[in-house]
Amino acid sequence: MSEEGRTKKFMFVNRKAPYGTVYALESLEVVLITAAFDQDVSLAFLDDGVYQLRKGQQTKGIETKNFSPTYRALEGYDIEKLYVEKEAIEARGLSEEDLLVEVTVLDRQALGKLMDEQDVLLSF
Amino acid sequence: MSEEGRTKKFMFVNRKAPYGTVYALESLEVVLITAAFDQDVSLAFLDDGVYQLRKGQQTKGIETKNFSPTYRALEGYDIEKLYVEKEAIEARGLSEEDLLVEVTVLDRQALGKLMDEQDVLLSF
Amino acid sequence: MKFGILVNEGPYQHQASDSAYLFCKAALAAGHQVFRVFFYHDGVHNASRLTEPPQDDRNIVTRWSALAESHGVDLVVCVAAALRRGIKEENLAPGFRISGLGQLVEAGIQADRLVTFGD
Amino acid sequence: MKFGILVNEGPYQHQASDSAYLFCKAALAAGHQVFRVFFYHDGVHNASRLTEPPQDDRNIVTRWSALAESHGVDLVVCVAAALRRGIKEENLAPGFRISGLGQLVEAGIQADRLVTFGD
Amino acid sequence: MLHIVNKSPFTHSALDTCVQVGQQGGDLLLIEDAVYAAVAGTAVERLVRHALQRFRVFALSPDLEARGVAGQLIEGITLVDYTGFVELVTHNKTCQSWL
């Protein structure tokens, strides 16, 4: 499905918590489609975005679909570049063991450098 | 138009800047209706809400209606209790002369005390 | 006790509408009366009968309609906010009615408590 | 230069849709091409032909339609987001079309720049 | 009076304003993205401890569970479900949503 055979570097910048707003869920839907277009996809989790990857989400009490298992499924779509902001997890008392998937932890400046190297940034 | 002759103390708590979102404008519409119901109406401006009262708004460049003159018209509806958060105007480098209308400036604790005395709080 | 509820955001984008619904359900289950739910700002989108969420997701609009049906909750959509955003009789879901802001003020006067859900 | 635009919020509630429109107008006036505007999340509400803003306010929906008419801008509404929120062919304004998220990805690939407006 | 906060304390100032404006002896309920404030060991714990000196502080458990953070609350915060939310509203004469 690649468009004219072109491959671009797409980065999804996720900065919002899940469930309070729909952005995290609808962002994931774009991630999956972008991978289907054979693009070079990476995801960055900054600020409250790191909460999207929190283990143990149980949404029965708010009668809303728990979409966090989808992050585990990303590997099956060859989406393996997941970056997490070091300052964000530290401020929230989280460690890598609290997260659903394996990630690369980078500080803010290293994340900024990666962002600078992208062709397309998508942020919701 | 009073409902069963009952009068309640309604306070509108405005904490958002104008134009970035519609809340300030649509809040004003409720204020006017509430006055028409002969209720005891007061308005509190906290946080970015104080920007609603900023003099000199010129909205031609964003092709949006300038609704700030409405604040001047409130007096004509006998809405005269306008309270502004002292800490908010100070943090924003504003003084009472920068505001469109005459207001009572109160610190946060005094505003909280007033809020405690209301029957209905409306916040958008 | 008699509750009035104000919903300021549309369905799915913000949790406000979900929180308001679950609050109403709990209030009714505890024997209270939910006198009126008033939909203002983007909250008017809760009244669209055209929404079709995915099969595995909750249907926010029909949930509200069911609440009106089962408990006689008065679901009022602000006419000015609705016109601005494209909600009219022709796409209004069952159980909702379109009326003026006076209905919100009246809810504030008549209800023992008015609770706001928004963003 | 070839621009793609992403709009994530509905009309009137947030300024995002206004900012996106004024950006498109300026880009077109400067001789650039606005290849596509993609409406996602609550942005899909920009496509409702039922909106009726007050006489003294801007009409956000018809402004978009006019841009499609005069400059051939491709206005695409995300089908999944639209179904969830009650935007369908029956209430779609002129100049808009409903399609899949692939249209957003394609815009990212084909455009020289993709600019996002949201909340 | 019941204060309801629904915004993340890491990205919005709503909780901060609420704590500074609210009067001693009020109730504070954390819902939606604000429940992250109830978690122990974060950068906003000091603000919440300050809140605990002024108010009774509650957090909505369905929102904590949805976000996977129900297990590590700051001491002194009380969990409530929606029924408890309703009781808090009836217990207080008025409520303010710090949107």
Added chain:
Amino acid sequence: MLHIVNKSPFTHSALDTCVQVGQQGGDLLLIEDAVYAAVAGTAVERLVRHALQRFRVFALSPDLEARGVAGQLIEGITLVDYTGFVELVTHNKTCQSWL
């Protein structure tokens, strides 16, 4: 790279994160409610001065005028209209909206 911020710096952390993540030499454009950051003499002026050491900083004049704050900018900030906004986007290879 162009950083676009549209949130009030008094109530949201978006500008703060942007300044800390963005690389030296980038461009920063303040639009919508973020234009309040461009005003001199406020509690966030220090953050904006820090931004000025890292980026060229611009503010969208129609948004400043709408809010009545066009007259008192921090030195070093450049005013642009929508045409200037478009030029900033073309000048930078990519842009990130810090929503």
